Amino acid sequence: MSTEPHKIRFVMLGGFLGAGKTTAIGRLAKQYQDQGLKVGVVTNDQAADLVDTNLLRSQGLNVGEVAGACFCCNFNELTSTVETLAVDERPDVVIAEPVGSCTDLVATVVQPLMQLFDAQFDVAPYGVILKPSHGLRILRKQAHGGFSPKAAYIFEKQLEEADFLMINRIDELSVQQVEELATLLSEFAPETPILRISAKTGEGMDALNEMFNQRGSFGQKILELDYDVYAEGEAELGWLNSSLDATSDEPFVLDDLLLGIVEGLRERLAAAQAETAHLKTIGLWEGAYGVANLVSSDTPAVLSLASNCRTKMAHVVVNARVAVDPESLRTQVEEVVQEVASQLGISAAMHQTQSFRPGRPVPTHRFSKPNA
Incomplete structure (x- = not known):
């Protein structure tokens, strides 16, 4: 059977x-x-x-x-x-x-x-x-x-x-x-x-x-x-994915770092009149994680998920989708990260950063008629 x-x-x-x-x-x-x-x-x-x-x-x-x-x-x-x-x-x-x-x-x-x-x-x-x-x-x-x-x-x-x-x-x-x-x-x-x-x-x-x-x-x-x-x-959107390690001799508030990065970028992008499609960052350390994001140019930066974590080190990922040149976006992100880290007494070691405009979509398959 x-x-x-x-x-x-x-x-x-x-x-x-x-x-x-x-x-x-x-x-x-x-x-x-x-x-x-x-x-x-x-x-x-x-x-x-x-x-x-x-x-x-x-x-x-x-x-x-x-x-x-x-x-x-x-x-x-x-x-x-x-x-x-x-x-x-x-x-x-x-x-x-x-x-x-x-x-x-x-x-x-x-x-x-x-x-x-x-x-x-x-x-x-x-x-x-x-x-x-x-x-x-x-x-x-x-x-x-x-x-x-x-x-x-x-x-x-x-x-x-x-x-x-x-x-x-x-x-x-x-x-x-x-x-x-x-x-x-x-x-x-x-x-x-x-x-x-x-x-x-x-x-x-x-x-x-x-x-x-x-x-x-x-x-x-x-x-x-x-x-x-x-x-x-x-292709009008600049695309950025970046990661960094944040370290300090004294414990820092992870959520302050995350929200500080997003808020700093919000201010800079607003000054440049660059429309934000989405900007978000996550911080992770030993089971704790927090997320801050910005979903448009006319909404505030928010801590959407609090980690409530104080730590001496964390791994942070930043994603940005903004109507701006990707190289300019990379510069803005790297400068803001360092500014916020400095204000909080943190050392921020940037890792791989990818910034680009999406290429033309070329689908693997495209069906012109639905399944009967």
Whole structure:
């Protein structure tokens, strides 16, 4: 008597840079684990040294990283990374976090998994998180939300291909702002379900779990996409991943260092009128970790996860996605790190820094028709 082979439930959570994908994934993974399911996570970035990977691993999750290109352009690495996660303990669910500046994921990831890897994967509906700070401005047509029309084009295409949408950070928004966002989204994508969630507090996460558990005719929204506009929109962002070791003869407050770096960069980038898509830093030492971030130029720098740690040493990772020349971004980051470290009496030894503009997307696969 034969039995149907075990399929991995593949859950992909998209959204623009700074939308809150990583926080939502951490909560979603915990929900699955509480249900007795084994969970794997795959993060994605244009370069190594990713804050998201460090954060999710610090939460005890089994995390693989696809670095060097987006899922669509490194599809084979995505599937092989899932296989690697399964070497020790085959997951029941894999949650995938694509690059925040990436779109066309239905044609280049969802459909290839459905049509080429149907025996291995049971693909969930594709959900996209709306980033309120840029979402309000872009959907209101307010000068493209701080970005050029080409970068805003990517944002809108992400919303267009989703099976369902999530308004995140409702704990930070007024009732009027949430309702305005819901109205704007309904006008933009009239047939697309909308959830209201706070990945930070957990509000709405049960409904998100239920949505991802649905079966049916999902992953069918293949975009009409101008890859020239897409490529030019991505290339407007300077991309930086950097790491450093912070040491001091006397214990220092790790959270002060993290928030100081982000706040210092916020001030400099604001003075340069450079729109921030996302800026975040994580500090780690002996089981303690903290995160500070900035999600747009018109929001404050925040300590999103306090380490409450005093230490003489820590490893720090900085990720920045800003509409500015990448070499200028590198200079700004390195100068701010040293300034803040000096103020706190810390020695900061910089390690590898990668700064660049993303190249033109060249998908491994692109299906023009959905699976029948």
